[in-house]
Amino acid sequence: MTDSDSPVLVIGNWKMNLCPQAAFSLAERLAVESRSLRKSQLWLAPAFPSLAALTSINNLGAPQFQVGAQNVHWENSGAYTGESSPAMLQELGCTFAIVGHSERRHIFGESDKLVAKRALAAETSPLSIIFCVGETEEERKRGETSEILARQLGALFDQIPSPNRAKFVIAYEPVWAIGSGQVANPADISSAHQVIRDIWRERAKQECPPIAYGGSVSPENFSSIIELPLVAGALIGGASLDFEKLKEILSIAEN
Numbered sequence: 001m002t003d004s005d006s007p008v009l010v011i012g013n014w015k016m017n018l019c020p021q022a023a024f025s026l027a028e029r030l031a032v033e034s035r036s037l038r039k040s041q042l043w044l045a046p047a048f049p050s051l052a053a054l055t056s057i058n059n060l061g062a063p064q065f066q067v068g069a070q071n072v073h074w075e076n077s078g079a080y081t082g083e084s085s086p087a088m089l090q091e092l093g094c095t096f097a098i099v100g101h102s103e104r105r106h107i108f109g110e111s112d113k114l115v116a117k118r119a120l121a122a123e124t125s126p127l128s129i130i131f132c133v134g135e136t137e138e139e140r141k142r143g144e145t146s147e148i149l150a151r152q153l154g155a156l157f158d159q160i161p162s163p164n165r166a167k168f169v170i171a172y173e174p175v176w177a178i179g180s181g182q183v184a185n186p187a188d189i190s191s192a193h194q195v196i197r198d199i200w201r202e203r204a205k206q207e208c209p210p211i212a213y214g215g216s217v218s219p220e221n222f223s224s225i226i227e228l229p230l231v232a233g234a235l236i237g238g239a240s241l242d243f244e245k246l247k248e249i250l251s252i253a254e255n
């Protein structure tokens with residue numbers, strides 16, 4: 001954990017899972033759990049069709065319970081078929097959007113530049129941005145992790161030379177750890193987080209925003225990850241779809 005005053009961020013990325021009714025039911029139970037959170041916050045990113053259902057809970061719920069989108073465009077309107085704008089998400093009640101998730105980069109071919117442009121939403125709207133970075137297995141084997149992180153973050157600084165750090169969370173997600181059950185080891189997580197911190201300080205001339213780790217996080221491994229000094233939270237896929245597992249992760253985050 002980075003700073004005892006900052007909340008632990010437990011971020012559930014539901015990807016393309018759960019139809020709106022199922023998403024609402026799970027989120028409603030989690031929102032109740034979130035009311036007792038003191039040291040952590042639960043942020044949920046359901047699929048786009050479920051956002052309105054979840055933000056209707058958000059409006060009733062506690063400040064520790066935030067809802068956001070899995071992607072965002074940088075313009076507020078225009079001829080961009082299939083996209084959603086910062087203004088649309090904000091009006092729905094979203095408080096954040098994820099950009100650059102490895103599935104967007106690797107399955108849908110989103111480039112460093114495109115991902116970085118999406119992050120402009122943090123500059124032009126109240127949304128916070130979870131900016132995902134991470135190397136593939138081949139890149140790690142070739143010893144290129146730092147170079148890849150510098151390239152992905154470099155694209156961000158090309159678009160926004162001096163980002164408002166209060167509007168950002170960086171998610172370090174090694175691609176090979178996502179959905180594989182193979183969590184990165186603590187030393188690798190720490191060194192990647194340090195690299196990200198150094199790049200941010202050097203390029204933006206300011207402290208780095210909170211960095212969350214993502215990739216096969218579960219109730220079994222969460223404590224060993226969150227106790228690392230530079231880890232401010234976790235971006236969780238599979239385990240966030242399971243009420244009991246997420247509840248257990250939140251209880252670890254609180255203690």
Ligand code: PGA
Pocket residue numbers: 013173177178179180181214215216217235236237238239
């Ligand atoms: P996982 O997904 O927890 O299922 O590995 C993490 C993510 O893709 O954000």
